[in-house]
Amino acid sequence: MREAYHVELDRLADKLASMSGMVANAMELATKSLLETDLQLAEQVISDDEHVDDTRAQCEEQAYSLLALQAPVATELRKVLAVIHAAESLERMGDLALHVARTARRRHPDPVLPPEVTPYFAEMGKVAVRLARQTEEIIKTTDVDAARALESADDEVDNIHRHLFTVIMDKNWPHGVAAAVDTTLLGRFYERYADHAVSVANRMIFVVTGKMPGYNSDEDL
């Protein structure tokens, strides 16, 4: 019985890790669709998001049933609780990738981004996807040092995001208001995506240490 319970807990962590992989792929494709004005990729991200939502529902359901049937305590309880929180954050990351894809689709066949901001998004996309892939590993290994290191990658995204704002707010921005609005919201999507990745990593630190290293902050605004 005890044995089956640990197998179930491991399966739950695997499912959560796979969700992190899914939202990494989603953001990778969404960024490509944005930068290359690729409608097909955007459509793929949009239709794939259902799998993320389903996996989240499964994670939550399995976590609830573990709580009800096994009444875990200590580390096992923290694991189950971390899954519940992390699944929520990962679903949001999927939604944010979805928003990027939808923005690309909405403006197709026109590109969304003016040429001078595309490098910012290429870079934010790269770091965001890397964060999600590292989160996938951290869920599997519960490596506290790796989880703590994620904060600095998140700082990278925040930095790019801040620079992006100075470009948009420049008095000589020649692309009009609509492009500024799209660029602003897109920047926010990447920034929030990275915040959520850090939040998932922090939940894994909580599993190991029993302490939360600060809640998902959104201080950079």
Next chain:
Amino acid sequence: MREAYHVELDRLADKLASMSGMVANAMELATKSLLETDLQLAEQVISDDEHVDDTRAQCEEQAYSLLALQAPVATELRKVLAVIHAAESLERMGDLALHVARTARRRHPDPVLPPEVTPYFAEMGKVAVRLARQTEEIIKTTDVDAARALESADDEVDNIHRHLFTVIMDKNWPHGVAAAVDTTLLGRFYERYADHAVSVANRMIFVVTGKMPGYNSDEDL
């Protein structure tokens, strides 16, 4: 023993309800600071947010300890889980009110909003605060019908938000890019705030029915 446990559960729900009241106040003051260019109100919202964060941490801690010590099942388990999720959403609502206040502070003594969009924000603010106050009641009563009715108030916010976008995107927007960027982000803060209120109400439906009426959606973009 059983008695003390139910007292604790009720106290937890009260604390959660008070959190909803706090974020309603925060958004009310933040909106006033925005519309009336009132720096003092903005500062108050910014400093009060700490209490929201503390209350969230307390809710989570107490919920965790109930799970560990009482191993609740059925409705009681759902109550504790709903608190865990709802506290997260309410903390986000507090953060979003904080963002509104910070935006007001950043532009002070200038107003953030061009005159033609202020009525949209007055209205979104009113509906958003009403949603949070209704959520406070719904947490106390777990009234499923009231919780379901919240969706339509959220639709109101979404509608105003959509109209707002057509105003910003109008080719004749005369206020420049910086004002458009601020207005865009502020609109998003109100929209997300309302989404989270619905999400909290949905968690209360889950307590009663055992079914989640759809996850916190962010479809309106």
